[in-house]
Every structure is written in C-alpha cells, then in structure tokens.
Amino acid sequence: xxxxxxxxxxEYRALARKWIEANRPDDLxxxxxxxxxxxxxxxxxAKILKASKxxxxxxxxxxxxxxxxxxxYGGRGATPIQRVIWDQEEGKYGxxxxxxxxxxxxxxxxxxxxxxxxxxxxYLPPLASGEEVWxxxxxxxxxxxxxxxxxxxxxxDGDDWIINGQxxxxxxxxxxxxxxxITRTDPTIAKHKGLTMFFLDxxxxxxxxxPIKQASGHSGFNEVYFTNVRxxxxxxxGRVNDGWNVSLTTLMNxxxxxxxxxxxxxxxxxxxxxxxxxxxGTPALDDREVRSRLATWAARSNGxxxxxxxxxxxxxxxxxxGPENSIGKLVxxxxxQDIAMYALDLQGPMGAISRDDNSPAGKLYQTxxxxxxxxxxxxxxxxxxxxxxxxxxxxxxxxxxxxxxxFNKIPTKGR
Amino acid sequence: xxxxxxxxxxxxxDEARRFLSENCTPKxxxxxxxxxxxxxxxxxxxxxxxxxxxxxxPEEFGGAGAGRLELCVVAEELGRALAPVPYxxxxxxxxxxxxxxxxxxxxxxxxxxxxxxxxxxxxALVEAVGDATPKSIQATVSGGKLTGRKTLVPEGEIADxxxxxxxxxxxxxxxxxxxxxxxxxxxGVSAKSVETVDPSRNxxxxxxxxxxxxxxxxxxxxxxxxxxxxxxAAVLVAFEQIGxxxxxxxxxxxxxxxxxxxxxxxxxxQAVKHMLADMYVAATLARSNAYYGAWALSTDAGELAExxxxxxxxxxxxxxxxxxxxxxxxxxxxxxWEFDCHLYYRRSNLLALSLGSLTMWENRxxxxxxxxxxxx
Numbered sequence: 194x195x196x197x198x199x200x201x202x203x204e205y206r207a208l209a210r211k212w213i214e215a216n217r218p219d220d221l222x223x224x225x226x227x228x229x230x231x232x233x234x235x236x237x238x239a240k241i242l243k244a245s246k247x248x249x250x251x252x253x254x255x256x257x258x259x260x261x262x263x264x265x266y267g268g269r270g271a272t273p274i275q276r277v278i279w280d281q282e283e284g285k286y287g288x289x290x291x292x293x294x295x296x297x298x299x300x301x302x303x304x305x306x307x308x309x310x311x312x313x314x315x316y317l318p319p320l321a322s323g324e325e326v327w328x329x330x331x332x333x334x335x336x337x338x339x340x341x342x343x344x345x346x347x348x349x350d351g352d353d354w355i356i357n358g359q360x361x362x363x364x365x366x367x368x369x370x371x372x373x374x375i376t377r378t379d380p381t382i383a384k385h386k387g388l389t390m391f392f393l394d395x396x397x398x399x400x401x402x403x404p405i406k407q408a409s410g411h412s413g414f415n416e417v418y419f420t421n422v423r424x425x426x427x428x429x430x431g432r433v434n435d436g437w438n439v440s441l442t443t444l445m446n447x448x449x450x451x452x453x454x455x456x457x458x459x460x461x462x463x464x465x466x467x468x469x470x471x472x473x474g475t476p477a478l479d480d481r482e483v484r485s486r487l488a489t490w491a492a493r494s495n496g497x498x499x500x501x502x503x504x505x506x507x508x509x510x511x512x513x514x515g516p517e518n519s520i521g522k523l524v525x526x527x528x529x530q531d532i533a534m535y536a537l538d539l540q541g542p543m544g545a546i547s548r549d550d551n552s553p554a555g556k557l558y559q560t561x562x563x564x565x566x567x568x569x570x571x572x573x574x575x576x577x578x579x580x581x582x583x584x585x586x587x588x589x590x591x592x593x594x595x596x597x598x599x600f601n602k603i604p605t606k607g608r
Numbered sequence: 609x610x611x612x613x614x615x616x617x618x619x620x621x622d623e624a625r626r627f628l629s630e631n632c633t634p635k636x637x638x639x640x641x642x643x644x645x646x647x648x649x650x651x652x653x654x655x656x657x658x659x660x661x662x663x664x665x666p667e668e669f670g671g672a673g674a675g676r677l678e679l680c681v682v683a684e685e686l687g688r689a690l691a692p693v694p695y696x697x698x699x700x701x702x703x704x705x706x707x708x709x710x711x712x713x714x715x716x717x718x719x720x721x722x723x724x725x726x727x728x729x730x731x732a733l734v735e736a737v738g739d740a741t742p743k744s745i746q747a748t749v750s751g752g753k754l755t756g757r758k759t760l761v762p763e764g765e766i767a768d769x770x771x772x773x774x775x776x777x778x779x780x781x782x783x784x785x786x787x788x789x790x791x792x793x794x795x796g797v798s799a800k801s802v803e804t805v806d807p808s809r810n811x812x813x814x815x816x817x818x819x820x821x822x823x824x825x826x827x828x829x830x831x832x833x834x835x836x837x838x839x840x841a842a843v844l845v846a847f848e849q850i851g852x853x854x855x856x857x858x859x860x861x862x863x864x865x866x867x868x869x870x871x872x873x874x875x876x877x878q879a880v881k882h883m884l885a886d887m888y889v890a891a892t893l894a895r896s897n898a899y900y901g902a903w904a905l906s907t908d909a910g911e912l913a914e915x916x917x918x919x920x921x922x923x924x925x926x927x928x929x930x931x932x933x934x935x936x937x938x939x940x941x942x943x944x945w946e947f948d949c950h951l952y953y954r955r956s957n958l959l960a961l962s963l964g965s966l967t968m969w970e971n972r973x974x975x976x977x978x979x980x981x982x983x984x
Contacts, residue, residue: 202609495900499896579885585888
C-alpha cells in the first residue's frame, strides 16, 4: 500500500509537469477571475471563452488535449491512468477547460461511437482543440429524470429531418457551435423505442436560445427552442429509433469521471469556523456541536478522496474501477447544502444577509444556491440512489407502468 | 499509486475468511452471547494455530514478523464474523502496548505466549462515566502494589494479564500516570462480569486490592503510550467495523431480494432501495478511510493520529447505520432473537464505544485537522 507512481507513471508525470511548468497559463487564470466580476452575460461569456480557448489550443498544439482520444481525432492515445496524472498535474488550471467539459466529455465519445469516419475526422479535432464548442440537448420540461419522456419531434422530409420542440437546462447553448440532440421519431411505440439521436449546427435557422434565470439569480443554463429546424439525415447518430441506446453511451460518460474535483464545502467551513466567533467570543471551532458536525463532514469528504485513490489504483493496474465512483456527487452535493445552511445558522439572524464576496462565509452563502443545482444535475440524488441500488447491489428495477404503452397513450394530465 | 492491499495480504484475508466461515458461524457467536462460554476457545486456538495472533509480533518474540497491514485484513474478517474471541484486547491493545513500551524481559515473557494463544491480555483503563482522561485515573500503585477499581475491562474475566493504567503520584494530570502489568489470576484481583449491549464479548468490573504490579515503561509516559495505542487500535477496530458493516449490508440486500410484500420483492420499493444505497455509500467511504488509516499505521506516518480518528469516525457511523438499517429492512423479523440482525446491531454499538465515544474521536479529528492547518 503506497501512493507512489510506477516508473512509467513517474516518467509520464514528469513529462506533463515539465510542459505545464513551461506554459503556465497564469495570465489566462487572471482573465478568468476577472470575468467573474462582469455582470453582463454575453460579455462575461466572451471573456471566459477567450481565455479558455487560448489554453485549450495551446494544449492541443502540444498534444495535451483530450488525452484518451486517438491521435487521428486530436487526442494522444493515452491510458486512463495517464489521463488522471495529467488532471492532477494540470490542477487548478483545469478550470480553464470548463466550457469544453460537456462537449469533450460526453458529445465527443458519442460522436466517436456513432458518426461516420469522415465526420469524425471533420468534427473531433476542432472539438479537442476548443476551436468548436459542443453542447448536449437532452433534458426537456417533460423529460428530466424520466429522460425517455421527451417530446421534441423529428419528422422525415426527404433527406432531412424537421425538428420541433423544446430543450431545457442546456449548459453553454448560448456559445456552442454544435450540439447532440435526442428526439422522438415515433410516438406510436413504447417511449424508449421511438427515439433518435442527431448532431446539429447550433446556428441552423429555427434554433432559438434563451437564458434561464436560476433560483440564485444567475444564468448559466438555457432553454433551446426548435421551430422547423432542418437536420440532414447524414447527421443522425445511430439507427432510427435507437436513440435511447445512443444516449446511454453519452450518459455513461457523464457519470464516469474519476478523481474529479468535487467541491464538498469542508475546507471553506473549516476556515469559516476558525474565524467565526460565538456570542461568548470563543472560536466556533471550539464549540462541541460545530466540531461534531465538521468531523462527520470531514470524514465523508476524506472518504471521497480516498475512494478516488482506490479507483486510481485500480486504473493503474489496468483494472476497470468499480461503480463506487458513482457515489461522489451523491455524497458531495447534499453535504455542501447542509454545510452552507449550518454556516448561516451559526451567524444567527445575520446569516440571512445576502453576500457574494470571496470570504469563507461569502463562498458558503453562494453554495446555498449552487447546491440545489448540484443535487439535480447529471442525475438527481434519488436517481443516483436507484443506480447504486440496482446496478451495484443488484436490487430489482422499479415497476414501470408506462414501459410497454405507446408513447402517445401515456397519461400526461394534459401537461 | 497502489492504494490497496497486496495479493499476499488478500490471500491472508481469504484464509482468515475461510477459517472463520467454517468455525465461527452465528451458532458459535450465540453460544457466548447466551452465556454458555465466556469466549470461544476453539476459535481462539485455531487463530493461534494459523499464526494469526502473532502476525505483527517480531519473529524473535515468537510472532510472524509481518506488518500491521496483515493485521488489518484479519481484523476485517473477525469483524465480519463477529468472532467471540479476545482478539482486540489481546492483539490491538496489550500486545501493541508491550511492543511500544515493554522492556526486553517483558516482551520475552509475554509476546511468545500471546502468539501461541497461551496468554489473553487486556487494557484496564475505564473507571468512571465519560471518556477516560488523566483525571479519571484514580487507581494507585504504591510499593509495587495496585489498588483501585476498573470497569468495562474487555475480556476482564478471561484475561491472563492486564495492562492497568494507574497513578503513582497523586494529582489529576498525566504526569503521575503509569502502566502496570498485573497477573489477572494472581492475588489481589477479583473480576466480576458486567453485562453489556453485546454479551458475545466478555467485560468485567475488576477490583485490585494490593495486586503485584510490574511497571511497563516510565511513570509519566503511561498516558501518551495509551494515546498512541488508541490510535493504532482505532485503525484496527475500524477494520472490524467495516467488516461488520459490509456483512450487515449484504444481509439487508439479500433479505430485500427475498422477502415479498404487496406482490413484489421489498427491494423493488424505492424507500427500501434508498436505505440500502445509503448503507453502501457509508460503507464505501468508511472502507476508503480505513485504508488510509492502514497506510498511516503501517508506515507509522506523522498523519497517523488524524488518519486514525478519521477512520474511526467514519467506521463507527457506517457500522451503526448499516446495522440499524439492516434490522429495519428485516421489519418485524429483525426484532426477533432468532434472526441474526441483533448480533450486528449489538456489536456495532459495542465497537462504537469500546475505544472511547464517537464524540471523543470527533474531537481528536478536529484537533488534528487544526494542527495540520496551523502547520501549513
């Protein structure tokens, strides 16, 4: 039991470290931080994208983009453990890759699995280098956890498909060049069976992107409306009515992210409790109740870290890490919410004052809202528990009353 | 990175599991629980024959001279099987204290006997309600004779010797506290059984009246030795706890698959599934934290105190959650004597207290985090 690299891993780490040392994007990180201060969404987005694209292009030119992809598609042909080593070495600079996370993490693998060779050579390299940004058009007002309940229609018209409908919670749609889109092509058969996947140019006529104002007041997500949007049949991914299986490829990539930097709120709360004074003037960190709660949270947060270490060790041995990785978000997201609420409570009535500063208390206040989204995005807490119960523990799936019903006969209460 | 046990260590785990699955079934556990014996002597002898009592004892003292990682994998199996034997008091506490503070003569005398299964040892620490502190130590040694009263002495009725925490100088701080080896079968010692939440392990109240006491280490260093050994034991007991937690989770899962209600297996109801998923999450986090504790223990790292407290807090919470939810999944059957759920429920609550309360270990974790942050 040790934390040491194998000689090959150490060699790879040295290579990555040397390149990062020589190309540190400290100036771009400053640009990224400065973008935070900009209130106007379009101006902020433009500033973030400029910094992110500069770093991504630099990495791609040197062969450090999308490491696990084959070289001919803009990657490096790296092993999973090499990707983890790169992530560790890139560290905080990885924040610059935020705008590309969904495109490279989810759309790319789907395109790689289902697009034609010509399309792969056309679209994957610029996706890897950040020159083109992709989004994922899955969730709908009527299809969230029950994604297969989606209603956006695709109807065949010659060599094209005509798209009508609405997507929601689309991260980055307002700055993306392309997207992968799941649609309903046959409403007269069971819901999982009548779906088809496409990719499309986000500038196609009839695509309208509108920001969603979130509970926090911020707008990071969008609604996307489709009005008679034409997509050539050549941009279909997978067979007609096989879109559900195609989407599973995408979603598997969403939940399979090893050693990902998950915010838990524990370091922020530790700093907060060390600074905060109780009514009698003693540090909150001396309070019995505060210590008890923090100890529980710290142990859970540490448990996530060492669970990731176990997964990395499995990768290092060439094994496929087990499903224990799916617990990360389920542990971290509700914990950040509990921590944020407790930090407010410790301040008494003053805790109610809204703040957006960078102090520990300010960060925890913002977490109060961020946590709502964390608990939903990429699978709600409840969906994650179902996944663990069914796929890890082997418990039976829920009884699905709409499974064998034609989609257009499923009750909707008129909504 | 290789944050895992080696193939040899996994083989040892398999070997221990095989032995225990054949020799330590719920029947053996219940025999001790129901008072037919104070421990299972046959299992104890079997562990000695397999060389599992002296794993971490150096070869020159009759042990196998392996490391603490080997001890961890065996601990997990003992916890999983609820082994009704005095392993933790003898191996994690007495043996570790002898190796830490013992003179050559003391080690030569006791360690080979422990490894051979000829001596059961224990630590006599607790005197009053609340977690033990230097102030709580009132047993006194004067002229080589020990006088005082200890309670909740693990395996107190069956131990051949105890390491007793006592004070040679009056006062309420650690300066006057020392450790003393006392022959539990000798003069001036009387042990009386105390029934605990988990009678599958023996506990006793022990009165010492002028019992001959052999000093172990220096007076004034006794408390810091206890502190160090509690850290080591916390990691090892954490492995017992994750072993038990895993077994409780399996029992709950199996029952949820098997038990039908409302025309379907109860494991198809989300309320039940989510309870089991939460158990899996807690057990997984506790396992990972225990592994980190094992690394710190085996390398005697500076991080041991924090790693031990972290492993302990996590394992205590995971085992208690898994054991109580397992009984809940079993519904009314979980409340019967006949089903084994209560064996795990009992053990989870015993282990949660045996090295000091959860609160005590939470405090140790925060203290260590604070030290690390101050040093950074």
